[in-house]
Amino acid sequence: MRKRPRGVVAAGHELSARAGADVLAQGGNAVDAALAAMLTAMSCEPLLTGLGAGGYMLVQRPGERPALLDFFVEAPGRGPARAPTAALVPVVVSFGDAIQEFHVGVASAGCYGVPAGVCAAAARFGTVPLAELAAPAAALARRGVPLSREQAYVVRILEPIVTSTPECAAVFAPHGRVLGEGEPVRQPELAAALERLGAEGSEPFYRGEIARAVADWVGERGGALGEADLAAYRVLEREPVTVTYRGRQVASNPPPSAGGILIARALALLERGPSPPCAAALAAVMQKVQRERTPEFLAGLGEPGFAARFLAPRGPLGSTTHISALDAAGLACALTCSNGSSSGVIVPGTGVHLNNMLGEQDLNPLGFNRHPPGRRLPSMMAPTIVSAGGQAELVLGSAGSNRIRSAILQTIVRVLDEGLTAAEAVRAPRLHFEDGVVYAEPGIDTRSLEECGWRVVSFGEPNLFFGGVQAVQRDRAGSLFGGGDPRRGGAAVVVEG
Secondary structure (H helix, E strand, C coil): CCCCEEEEEEECCHHHHHHHHHHHHCCCCHHHHHHHHHHHHHHHCCCCCCCECEEEEEEECCCCCCEEEEECCECCCCCCCCCCCCCCEEEEEECCCCEEEEEECHHHCCECCHHHHHHHHHHHHCCCCHHHHHHHHHHHHHHCEECCHHHHHHHHHCHHHHCCCHHHHHHHCCCCCCCCCCCEECCHHHHHHHHHHHHHCCHHHHCCHHHHHHHHHHHHCCCCCCHHHHHHCCCEEECCEEEEECCEEEEECCCCCCHHHHHHHHHHHHHCCCCCCCHHHHHHHHHHHHHCCCHHHHHHCCCCCHHHHHHHHHCCCCEEEEEEEEECCCCEEEEEEEEECCCCCEECCCCEEECCHHHCHHHCCCCCCCCCCCCECCCCCCCEEEEECCEEEEEEECCCHHHHHHHHHHHHHHHHCCCCCHHHHHHCCCEEEECCEEEECCCCCHHHHHHCCCEEEECCCCCHHHCCCEEEEECCCCCEEEEECHHHCCEEEEEEC
């Protein structure tokens, strides 16, 4: 007789997914598993997440409305007036068939939220002591994790960032060159910080000696992040944005984040058309949604009731890493966390590699240094749960900067319209529309796109440019499945009872 599954975890690295699966096997719930996976990801995906990052967690209990914890990055500048002198440092990153410019350095660092978010989630939803979740992750950071092929690729394309400061180069280029596949990344200071997070909670990172060390290091080098910013940081709970699609309820990240509401808008448009939508229909919807990301849209994201006003009249409703988890009791957790492309600024003695969210063009589309102090930046990150009758059926999210929304949209379409499993949907070829161009992976019908007048750029093979979706799924019989995105070395683990 087949055992009843205890749960399933999908994450951006096999070790991250297994860390979450171990927690499920020991009796932890989906949130415990997601937190364990995220803490482990700091060692396994060290440029995608960390203690200096920010993120969001979407949680749904069976029969209840989902809850969203916002611990994303805030714009700094609170406290005594000081004139930051550092400038954003531009770097160009090549994905082979596309390039993207990022900006790094101390001027790019916003107020991080991960330590506060981890502790808030553990206190609100968790059942396993945080120290127990942090200990295996700390051991990995201290011992070192060999770079996988995908993570070695990330380090290689981000070489201008990881060699921009001596502190960062000491971790990622300790021998005068960037580390390659199979070579270990060792982070003993991160290990100590994770152990401290488990023992003392988030207090040292916001009002203790770690906060002071971060503020002093950044301030001495002309950055804006200060002690007042860290001391004022709080995790916020928000009402998720929801949309009906193919008879299911889709819940995602609400404003002031931009990604969830744009995914909801795209699903609402696709709901009016035939199922499944063709490549040209997907591209057209992506184009229409991008056009609606106007200055007025961005200015309104922080206003009360904006989601209802944006969606109601229109019909029914990075580098980053994502973790999805489902447990046997039906608890669902979608957790997306990002350090941007990383700032290259590692504060000595703290284990904190600061984010570069103030230098990410996707998060600052109206221009850099325009957000007032304390404003949450409008991320594209969109942890998402698809449910029917209050029961989560599909839990997913993605990495990929501006491609997050197109990756999540297509995965939902593959599952609900085409009937693919989570794993099949995650592996399926993707397209992305941006700035008048449709980027397409092999397997997309580019001829039909070109016949419709689209300008197409074809990639030679699947690429992390198109995001990194991690998805888990429950079918009507209660069986659990998962899909880890091969574009980013993702993995899924089902835990049997």
